[in-house]
Amino acid sequence: MMDALVNRKLPSGPDLKVHLMDIQQLNQAAVAATFDVTKISVAAYPLVSDQYELLDAGAAMGFGCGPLVVAKTALKEKDLDRLKIAIPGRHTTANYLFHHFFPSAGQPFFTVFSEIENLVLSGEAGAGVIIHESRFTYRQKGLFCVADLGALWEERYHLPLPLGIFVCRRSLDPGLKENMNHLIRDSIRYAFDHPASPSAYVLNHAREMEPEVVKQHIGLYVNEYSLSMGTAGRAAIDFLIQSENLIHK
Numbered sequence: 001m002m003d004a005l006v007n008r009k010l011p012s013g014p015d016l017k018v019h020l021m022d023i024q025q026l027n028q029a030a031v032a033a034t035f036d037v038t039k040i041s042v043a044a045y046p047l048v049s050d051q052y053e054l055l056d057a058g059a060a061m062g063f064g065c066g067p068l069v070v071a072k073t074a075l076k077e078k079d080l081d082r083l084k085i086a087i088p089g090r091h092t093t094a095n096y097l098f099h100h101f102f103p104s105a106g107q108p109f110f111t112v113f114s115e116i117e118n119l120v121l122s123g124e125a126g127a128g129v130i131i132h133e134s135r136f137t138y139r140q141k142g143l144f145c146v147a148d149l150g151a152l153w154e155e156r157y158h159l160p161l162p163l164g165i166f167v168c169r170r171s172l173d174p175g176l177k178e179n180m181n182h183l184i185r186d187s188i189r190y191a192f193d194h195p196a197s198p199s200a201y202v203l204n205h206a207r208e209m210e211p212e213v214v215k216q217h218i219g220l221y222v223n224e225y226s227l228s229m230g231t232a233g234r235a236a237i238d239f240l241i242q243s244e245n246l247i248h249k
Contacts, residue, residue: 003191059229111200117138
């Protein structure tokens with residue numbers, strides 16, 4: 001999404017100081033109002049809505065893109081009640097979804113997303129909630145899917161699943177806010193129009209280096225909702241945020 005903007009492939013744009021961080025670190029930074037414009041988990045937005053407002057561009061949402069609950073053996077969903085569960089951050093949408101669908105799950109604990117597969121494989125966690133490119137690699141590592149949280153969301157609510165959003169500080173000049181929204185959208189559109197252009201930037205920061213995994217990851221999370229969340233996307237965000245179970249355990 002950000003290659004063209006960060007690497008100055010667009011005709012114009014402001015000087016940017018770019019910080020690449022784990023999603024839970026970004027959520028925590030937003031709570032501290034650290035950045036003017038930032039990506040956060042949708043589930044974290046109620047914590048920062050007094051300081052930040054939504055941007056229409058840059059969302060990660062859609063169908064078939066939700067977090068997965070994985071384990072070393074083919075467990076049943078009811079088995080989650082007795083296990084230690086590794087979750088990628090207290091304020092993540094993954095944590096919200098897991099507790100939404102499995103409110104009686106036994107012993108959740110929070111860790112960085114990139115460690116979850118290894119924690120499950122080592123037995124330190126009985127199961128884990130995986131996000132990002134891990135959904136394309138967990139089978140190769142010998143793990144089994146216990147539950148697809150995105151599929152559960154879609155089956156129950158018939159809405160796209162909103163995972164991450166861009167927000168900007170409310171105190172910014174309105175013209176600058178609109179400009180940033182256009183620049184993020186233009187950056188994404190540039191990537192759609194020049195699909196080979198972001199490759200070096202993406203691979204430089206990718207956790208999984210297999211080109212096919214990277215391609216699948218981008219294809220799943222960067223889509224028409226990234227250009228504009230639209231009415232359906234905003235309705236999905238509102239629905240998730242207004243859920244009575246949106247709590248941060």
